[in-house]
Amino acid sequence: MGRYLALALVFVVALCGCVGEKTDKDYYNIAIEKEDPSVCDKIQNQSIRDTCYYFLAKAKGNLTICNGIHTYHYKVSCYHEVPITTTPTTTRETSQGDICEKIEPEIRTVLHTLAPPETIITYWERDKCYETLALKTNNEVFCDKMSTTSSRKGECYAILAMRRDQIHLCDKISQIKPLSHCYQLIAESKLNESICDLINYQPEIDICYSAVAKKKQNESLCRTDMCLRDLGISKKRPDLCAKIKSQSLRSYCFTEIAVSMQNLSICDMIDEQYAKDVCYEIINRERLNLSLCYKIKTDGVRFECFTDIAWGKDNISLCEIIDDVRKRDWCYQGAANDIEDLSYCKKIQEPVWKGWCVRHIAEKTKNIDLCNSLEDESAKYECKLQ
Structure with missing residues (x-):
């Protein structure tokens, strides 16, 4: 019974003309398979139709197929890329295939020019077309045609x-x-x-x-600081860094070698105090040695060093060493978020940062009641919005 119903359904559908109708995708696939641009004409969707012409033009190396493309930028791309596929090999083919100078009338209209048909697209587009063709064919004749x-x-x-x-x-x-x-x-x-x-x-x-x-x-052939820097780093040769005249490049060279070798003594070769301190701080991110932080003289970098250890060792007491209130609050916030300890949030003085700290822990623990610990009403309200 089911088989007869299925056959009847097919018969009815066939009568209404539903079976056998091809979609734009069907026509596209047929056109590509048969390499027949005339099939592209049957595609209703403009974007799919343009794509059909574009790929066939490239596949067949036939510039005239590009003319079927409606979208301006797509058509220009087609003009540029088709000669790459065709790869002219003779003088005759080169002159006949020199489509970098040609343009369709409708594109000329889009460009708002009064130039006659088959004129240049724009200098930039034309030169790009010639350069691409020259590099594809290894033929300098196309370089010759580029704008002087x-x-x-x-x-x-x-x-x-x-x-x-x-x-x-x-x-x-x-x-x-x-x-x-x-x-x-x-x-x-x-x-x-x-x-x-x-x-x-x-x-x-x-x-x-x-x-x-x-x-x-x-x-020995280096004549620039950047050459000495690059070779110094690649060879791990601090003596090459020392020959660099630019202070910033010299410091960078020493720092890169010091960090790669985990050698603090190379940091000591840096003249500039800030760069030297940064060198210490970067190396200490792995070591987490508190005594090294005290060697750092630049306040901001020393704060980073203390914070690295406080967060890395879950030791919030190190945050208390930091004099600057905002930097200390930042240290507390990071440590609190790592170990999800609300008591650390309470040490933060800035209300907004304290709110962020509590909100983060409330979200991670899925406990919105923690927001009630905030005294600032605005921060409490924001916290409960999660």
């Missing part, structure tokens, strides 16, 4: 020069910084610092030498 004012044009040549090991491509660059970077990339790839001497600007020469120094792990 584009900062990316030099980078385009520089990357290709390094990839192809052709230093003459650097000669196409007119701007100092991209030209210097071009020589630097080749110097790094060849581990040859003498190439840096081709640069005509001293600061860039120093950067180039330092880049090669880091590649070769050879501090």
Whole structure:
């Protein structure tokens, strides 16, 4: 009986035309499977239809399919990415496939320009299109087509020069910084610092030498503080940190080595008192040694040190050592939250912070009656809102 009912239902549904109707998703899948953009035309939802054209244009390497896309930004993306798929290999294909200069009339309208059809999109979009194509095909002819004012044009040549090991491509660059970077990339790839001497600007020469120094792990080639800092840290060589002229970079170098080696004596090499104290405090986060806190002279850092130990060892008595009321309250609050002890909240003087402390414990213990311990009515009200 059930089988006959099922067959009857199928027959009725078929008569009403419900069976066999395809959804937008069905048409999308068919279009992708058959690589047939005409099927995309049958999709009603604009977003799905645009996606259908977009993926088929990329899959088939056919720019004209992009024309079916309605959404402006999606269409521009299609123009940019299709040449990456097509990868022209001959001069003829390159000239015919040079779609970075072309634009559909409706996009021109969106851009509010009076330019004729098949004009540039924008300088930025056009240059981005050419750069992407150049790097995909390893062909500098596309770098040539980029705007002379584009900062990316030099980078385009520089990357290709390094990839192809052709230093003459650097000669196409007119701007100092991209030209210097071009020589630097080749110097790094060849581990040859003498190439840096081709640069005509001293600061860039120093950067180039330092880049090669880091590649070769050879501090004798360093010409910048950052080079000495990076090699000092990677080699755990405090003597290299000592050669750094910048006080902040020198302190950072010593601190990184001291913390990685858990060596307090390296902190002592730091000239600046605040940086030295921070070095002590960071190392003491693991040691939790109270005597070390007393070596710290900077008030704020010493407070952090006491708080680290109070929270790390659940020893709230250390909070009482802190002179500053607000910092002491902060210490109490953190310790109270860790061990869920309401008595510690009562030591906090600031009403708002005390309320936060009690509320946190009330939430964790699911005991809203704890809020009644607050004297401040506003804090009590906020506490009970949880």
